[in-house]
Amino acid sequence: MSAPASALVVRDVTHAYSRTALDGVSFEAAAGEFVVLLGLNGAGKTTLFSLIAGLLNLQRGSIEVLGNRLPQQREEALAATGFVFQQPALDLDLTVAQTLRYHAALHGLPRREAEWRIEEELAKFDLAGRTGDLVRTLSGGQRRRIEIARSLLHRPRLLLLDEPTVGLDVPNRRAILERSRRLCREQDVTVLWATHLLDEVKDGDRIVMIHKGRIARDFACSASNRVADRFAEATTAEAAE
Amino acid sequence: MRPGWQRCFRGVVEREFLRFLRQRSRFFASLVRPLVWLVIFGTGFHSVLGVSRIPPYDTYVLYEEYIVPGLVGLILLFNGMQTALSMVFDREMGSMKVLLVSPQPRWYLLTCRLVAGVIVAVPQVYAFLACAWLWGIRPPPMGYLYALPAVIVSGLMLGAIGLLVSSVVEQLENFAGVMNFVIFPMFFASTALYPLWRLADADPVLATVAWLNPFSHAVELVRFALYGQVDSLALEVTVGVAVVVMALAAWRYDSGRILRRQLGTAAT
Numbered sequence: 154m155s156a157p158a159s160a161l162v163v164r165d166v167t168h169a170y171s172r173t174a175l176d177g178v179s180f181e182a183a184a185g186e187f188v189v190l191l192g193l194n195g196a197g198k199t200t201l202f203s204l205i206a207g208l209l210n211l212q213r214g215s216i217e218v219l220g221n222r223l224p225q226q227r228e229e230a231l232a233a234t235g236f237v238f239q240q241p242a243l244d245l246d247l248t249v250a251q252t253l254r255y256h257a258a259l260h261g262l263p264r265r266e267a268e269w270r271i272e273e274e275l276a277k278f279d280l281a282g283r284t285g286d287l288v289r290t291l292s293g294g295q296r297r298r299i300e301i302a303r304s305l306l307h308r309p310r311l312l313l314l315d316e317p318t319v320g321l322d323v324p325n326r327r328a329i330l331e332r333s334r335r336l337c338r339e340q341d342v343t344v345l346w347a348t349h350l351l352d353e354v355k356d357g358d359r360i361v362m363i364h365k366g367r368i369a370r371d372f373a374c375s376a377s378n379r380v381a382d383r384f385a386e387a388t389t390a391e392a393a394e
Numbered sequence: 395m396r397p398g399w400q401r402c403f404r405g406v407v408e409r410e411f412l413r414f415l416r417q418r419s420r421f422f423a424s425l426v427r428p429l430v431w432l433v434i435f436g437t438g439f440h441s442v443l444g445v446s447r448i449p450p451y452d453t454y455v456l457y458e459e460y461i462v463p464g465l466v467g468l469i470l471l472f473n474g475m476q477t478a479l480s481m482v483f484d485r486e487m488g489s490m491k492v493l494l495v496s497p498q499p500r501w502y503l504l505t506c507r508l509v510a511g512v513i514v515a516v517p518q519v520y521a522f523l524a525c526a527w528l529w530g531i532r533p534p535p536m537g538y539l540y541a542l543p544a545v546i547v548s549g550l551m552l553g554a555i556g557l558l559v560s561s562v563v564e565q566l567e568n569f570a571g572v573m574n575f576v577i578f579p580m581f582f583a584s585t586a587l588y589p590l591w592r593l594a595d596a597d598p599v600l601a602t603v604a605w606l607n608p609f610s611h612a613v614e615l616v617r618f619a620l621y622g623q624v625d626s627l628a629l630e631v632t633v634g635v636a637v638v639v640m641a642l643a644a645w646r647y648d649s650g651r652i653l654r655r656q657l658g659t660a661a662t
Binding site: 206207208231234236238241242243244246247254255256257258261262 | 396397398399401402404405406408409412413416487488489491492493494495496497498499649
């Protein structure tokens with residue numbers, strides 16, 4: 154079976170709690186594309202991620218991950234997707250190795266292969282030699298890197314990162330961003346990077362701007378198409394209405 | 395289920411064990427609680443309450459001996475609620491999401507958690523039975539072997555109730571309510587501390603409540619097994635309640651209700 158052209162297809166997704174969080178959201182992400190989902194706090198980014206992760210049930214619209222439709226093919230979709238959640242999701246009293254082994258087991262990786270991949274990912278994130286350390290003894294940046302390493306252990310084709318750099322210092326932010334971009338370039342992984350920080354965007358990135366639950370803009374960032382201007386347009390246009 | 399489901403199961407069990415090992419106080423608390431009942435309460439009522447010949451006992455038994463299966467049930471009950479507590483804790487800390495985005499069906503993931511909880515409970519039960527043996531409560535030696543499946547089935551039922559509770563309880567702070575509205579009524583309105591006929595003498599309504607209480611059936615299942623017998627009604631009720639409650643818990647976790655409240659208020 155040939156791989157689908159789009160790694161992620163979101164069509165007309167609407168979701169409401171006591172108020173509407175997403176309203177007719179549609180976009181696609183191609184294989185190997187780095188997509189920045191840009192929006193203010195409360196714009197609907199986390200709700201969208203939770204729907205893609207199957208943590209929330211779809212109320213309206215459809216989502217396909219690598220050709221697998223949610224919720225019918227949720228397990229297949231999850232097997233090909235890595236997640237880094239906005240809220241840190243680490244058990245502080247496990248060691249680094251135990252944390253990663255747990256994730257590898259949840260994804261059904263054989264023990265030996267898991268050990269090999271753990272070593273490899275930790276080395277890539279400058280955490281080799283920390284396998285026996287308790288997670289609680291690591292810094293915020295190191296913990297975030299552990300979470301990203303964890304999300305890559307099962308070799309996902311789609312990686313979703315929900316504000317992964319919040320609270321981190323500049324070198325850690327830069328390192329995580331660069332590593333994620335490299336995944337797209339070198340391994341053809343599709344990355345959906347949710348943020349509200351404009352300085353995490355660079356020329357050539359595809360920007361999907363979300364505002365008050367709607368897609369406000371969808372464009373490629375360039376010198377002539379500056380993200381700050383478009384962001385200001387989108388948010389102030391709404392205010393003017 | 396997808397390939398790798400056995401590794402997924404092993405991973406969940408391993409994590410539960412690691413968690414248990416680092417909470418040594420949990421082990422001692424689980425042991426001290428029934429021992430306090432056995433040594434203090436049991437001794438206090440030793441001369442007041444004797445239990446006449448009722449199945450599975452073939453002679454009169456002392457009160458301490460009567461309450462041992464009930465105290466095994468108490469360990470399993472607290473362990474089931476500990477499962478619920480750790481599920482709510484995981485939800486609040488975010489690590490629940492790691493489990494829920496694993497590529498296995500939700501019912502299977504919950505079953506892994508349930509079985510892991512029971513595997514952790516079994517050594518606690520046998521440590522208590524060893525202490526009870528030292529205290530002079532000595533069921534037939536083969537009873538310890540026969541009791542194992544009964545302990546597992548009872549543990550599964552009480553763990554399933556714990557999972558359902560965890561799907562209803564929104565915050566860790568609400569766990570005091572679980573003590574008051576789940577653990578205490580289930581334990582006291584059961585046959586754990588007094589036989590049904592004594593309850594019926596004192597208050598027929600309470601006796602009916604105790605008979606309807608699934609915890610009573612879990613206790614009776616363990617009691618009969620300890621003496622090499624099978625209480626088929628208790629077995630049917632315990633298995634039936636376990637299946638129905640587990641299905642309800644899986645439905646609640648699968649319907650997205652659990653994280654919906656959290657996400658709806660925390661972030662959009």
